[in-house]
Amino acid sequence: MRIFTFSAAAVAGLSIAGAALAAAESQEPIKLTMHDWTGQLVTTTLMGKVLSKAGYNVEYVQADYIAQFAGLKTGDLHVAMEIWETTGREAMDEATATGKVVNMGETGMIAIEEWWYPAYMEEVCPGLPDWKALNDCASEFATPETAPMGRYLGGPVTWGGFDDERVEALGMDFEVVHAGTDAALFAELESAYQRKAPIVLWIYAPHWAPTKYEGSFVKFPEYSAECYNDPSVGMNTSMAYDCGKPTGPIWKVASSTVAETWPGAAKAIEAFSVNNDDMGDMVAAVDLDGKSVDEVTDAWLAANEAAWSTWIAD
Structure with missing residues (x-):
């Protein structure tokens, strides 16, 4: 696994006016998974920067979308910011059923x-x-x-x-x-x-x-x-998947160790929310306008401080 460290100093220029921060309970690194599409990199970087501002030690770890659940179950990985209802629901439900992975709620995106x-x-x-x-x-x-x-x-x-x-x-x-x-x-x-x-x-x-x-x-x-x-359901009574894909929320999940070790970070992850329009604009800025993920996420944080500052307020 490739690990990308993100220090709190990288977001030192982002102030949180009028918000009292919860103290970081541990300086053990919180490992956020990174995948292979721009939107997920944006979502995860936003979360990482906010957690870093709150004093947490954040690491970005490259991981496969479905295979990451093995690491989340063992606690070797901690947070996955985009599990799509369309493709990841079965893997998410299997992992959360073990009690070792927790559904942290919707991201705000459909x-x-x-x-x-x-x-x-x-x-x-x-x-x-x-x-x-x-x-x-x-x-x-x-x-x-x-x-x-x-x-x-x-x-x-x-x-x-x-x-x-x-x-x-x-x-x-x-x-x-x-x-x-x-x-x-x-x-x-x-x-x-x-x-x-x-x-x-x-x-x-x-x-x-x-x-x-x-x-x-x-x-x-x-x-x-x-x-x-159920293979008996649908047009082909002997095979499953003879229908369209589901639509629905994009979810956040975390290892059960997150709430135990970093309860303040767990609350911030649960509170995270961004809408489809904002995400579409950020992905376009990266893919079409040639901006970096850092540039785009910094701009969103600067424009939306009133929203994200509440995620980490004590």
Whole structure:
């Protein structure tokens, strides 16, 4: 695991007018996990800087999205700031059921993750956004590597999401090809969009992409928990995942050791909240405007001191 240390001095310029700070109970490092998409880096850096301002020792640790739960259970990792209802709910519920991981509440953001296509594809694939229409014209989405199957460009494998399972369960004439990174996913979208080339891929919100590009999410059979857990439910009575992805909150989780060792930090993590619009703007500032995560998070903290100062007030 790669560890990134963030000292309280780095946020020394951020004052907290009129707020009494809770004293840091321990100088043992609080380890916050970092993943491979910009929004999660922003969310985690915001939390880390606020905790650092309150006097806590913060470390950023690179970890896989789903695999991180093993470290959270053992206490080797402490805080994960973005568990998406769309892709992480099962792993989160399994971990919290052990009592070793605690759901720290919603982040304030609502998650959408689904197959998405540019509007110009409706000219060559009538009937979209219905998934059956997508399947009928799978060849329009083929690449030399996947032909005659259509290609669906998924997120990095570590994101989960059950796309391979869904393609099989719904009998879709598509091959799932996973992008190596978040940046590669959107670089390919930009290239295809400029050329009006065929593409269907994983898009998520909060993010700048659904605003920048004209297009639509594919409409699959409606999600239900039973569809994911009971193969007899849905169109395919022998396989699960024959439906769309869930939508819902983005959650925060922590090792149970956090409240025991750093109760003030635990309260701050529970209080953390940022909305979709603010997050979309920050991600766009990094990905489109070339600003650093530090620049963007410092600007948000400076503009929203009245909000975040309450997270760490005694």
